[in-house]
Amino acid sequence: MGSQLRLRTPPAPQLTGAAALGRLLSEGVTWGDSAQWLPVLPEASVDLWFTSPPYADARAYSRIHPDRYVEWFLPFGASMLAATKDTGWLVLNIKNRVASGGPLRGQRHPYVYQLVLALQQQGWRWLETYIWSKPNAVPGRFGPRTKDSFEYVYAFARGATPCFDLDAVRVPYKTTLDEIGRRKLDRLGRRNTSAGFGRDRTKTYLRGGADPGNVVSVPQTYNQHRGAGGHTAAMPEGLAEFFVKACSPPGGVVLDPFAGSGTTAVAARRLGRRAGGLEIHQAFVAAARQRLSAGEPDNVPVLIETASG
Numbered sequence: 001m002g003s004q005l006r007l008r009t010p011p012a013p014q015l016t017g018a019a020a021l022g023r024l025l026s027e028g029v030t031w032g033d034s035a036q037w038l039p040v041l042p043e044a045s046v047d048l049w050f051t052s053p054p055y056a057d058a059r060a061y062s063r064i065h066p067d068r069y070v071e072w073f074l075p076f077g078a079s080m081l082a083a084t085k086d087t088g089w090l091v092l093n094i095k096n097r098v099a100s101g102g103p104l105r106g107q108r109h110p111y112v113y114q115l116v117l118a119l120q121q122q123g124w125r126w127l128e129t130y131i132w133s134k135p136n137a138v139p140g141r142f143g144p145r146t147k148d149s150f151e152y153v154y155a156f157a158r159g160a161t162p163c164f165d166l167d168a169v170r171v172p173y174k175t176t177l178d179e180i181g182r183r184k185l186d187r188l189g190r191r192n193t194s195a196g197f198g199r200d201r202t203k204t205y206l207r208g209g210a211d212p213g214n215v216v217s218v219p220q221t222y223n224q225h226r227g228a229g230g231h232t233a234a235m236p237e238g239l240a241e242f243f244v245k246a247c248s249p250p251g252g253v254v255l256d257p258f259a260g261s262g263t264t265a266v267a268a269r270r271l272g273r274r275a276g277g278l279e280i281h282q283a284f285v286a287a288a289r290q291r292l293s294a295g296e297p298d299n300v301p302v303l304i305e306t307a308s309g
């Protein structure tokens with residue numbers, strides 16, 4: 001990683017409110033510190049924060065001790081909460097780690113769970129825990145455990161009725177068309193299943209696809225965004241796409257405060273959302289913008305609505 005990770009202090013935001021948000025949406029990925037930018041964004045203006053923050057202690061670009069992770073993250077959580085629409089979400093991809101020292105050495109460190117509880121206490125409504133399953137996780141030496149083949153994706157809503165489009169993420173039914181036809185004619189209605197609870201099979205197949213469930217299987221992508229200024233922890237676009245489709249409306253505002261190589265913005269713009277992100281390392285910003293300009297429609301709208309109109 002070498003010199004590209006030497007941190008030059010990014011410029012502080014010179015704008016506030018709608019103008020600051022408009023700048024993020026037009027730039028796609030902005031060179032800046034989220035600790036400075038999030039507090040200047042307008043209230044109730046963001047539909048979805050989809051982000052993978054630096055994991056505790058894990059990478060050269062950030063060294064946040066797991067014991068201090070919650071304290072480090074909570075100010076970002078508070079600023080995001082204020083800037084989120086009542087129907088909006090914070091969706092957080094995060095992974096726990098094995099403690100390398102201290103009394104928990106060799107055990108899973110609880111910082112992820114501590115963070116989830118702290119965000120709930122902060123006012124975020126913890127609605128779901130998704131598992132991002134990685135069918136192609138690389139083998140290695142992990143001690144007395146198997147390789148890591150999943151990460152968490154925690155979904156927190158701001159209000160009681162968040163925007164959620166299950167139809168946008170439905171998957172093909174597993175059973176045959178003939179069998180679907182037969183079951184649709186089943187007039188017995190609700191019946192007991194072997195799982196021990198009732199469901200109405202006549203209604204199961206009317207939605208154009210099956211509920212995908214909360215285990216989201218997306219192959220990890222390795223190395224594809226490396227190169228000059230490339231990122232070592234880029235997430236697959238398929239992961240971002242799933243949550244952008246489910247948790248934000250078409251044309252909605254999607255932001256990633258820890259943008260890295262810009263995956264969230266790339267996926268969200270492709271899906272017709274207005275998207276932006278913040279990245280503290282300048283070299284990653286340049287690489288992310290290259291990615292965005294290769295993949296974005298050139299008429300991305302930057303107009304925004306705010307609570308005050």
Ligand SMILES: C[S@@+](CC[C@H](N)C(=O)[O-])C[C@H]1O[C@@H](n2cnc3c(N)ncnc32)[C@H](O)[C@@H]1O
Binds near residue numbers: 261281
């Ligand atoms: C796990 S990576 C995100 C990778 C990203 N999801 C992708 O697909 O490329 C986290 C990123 O957050 C950035 N970061 C850490 N602290 C930040 C801050 N205060 N403001 C903005 N970016 C920050 C790091 O430089 C790093 O690139």
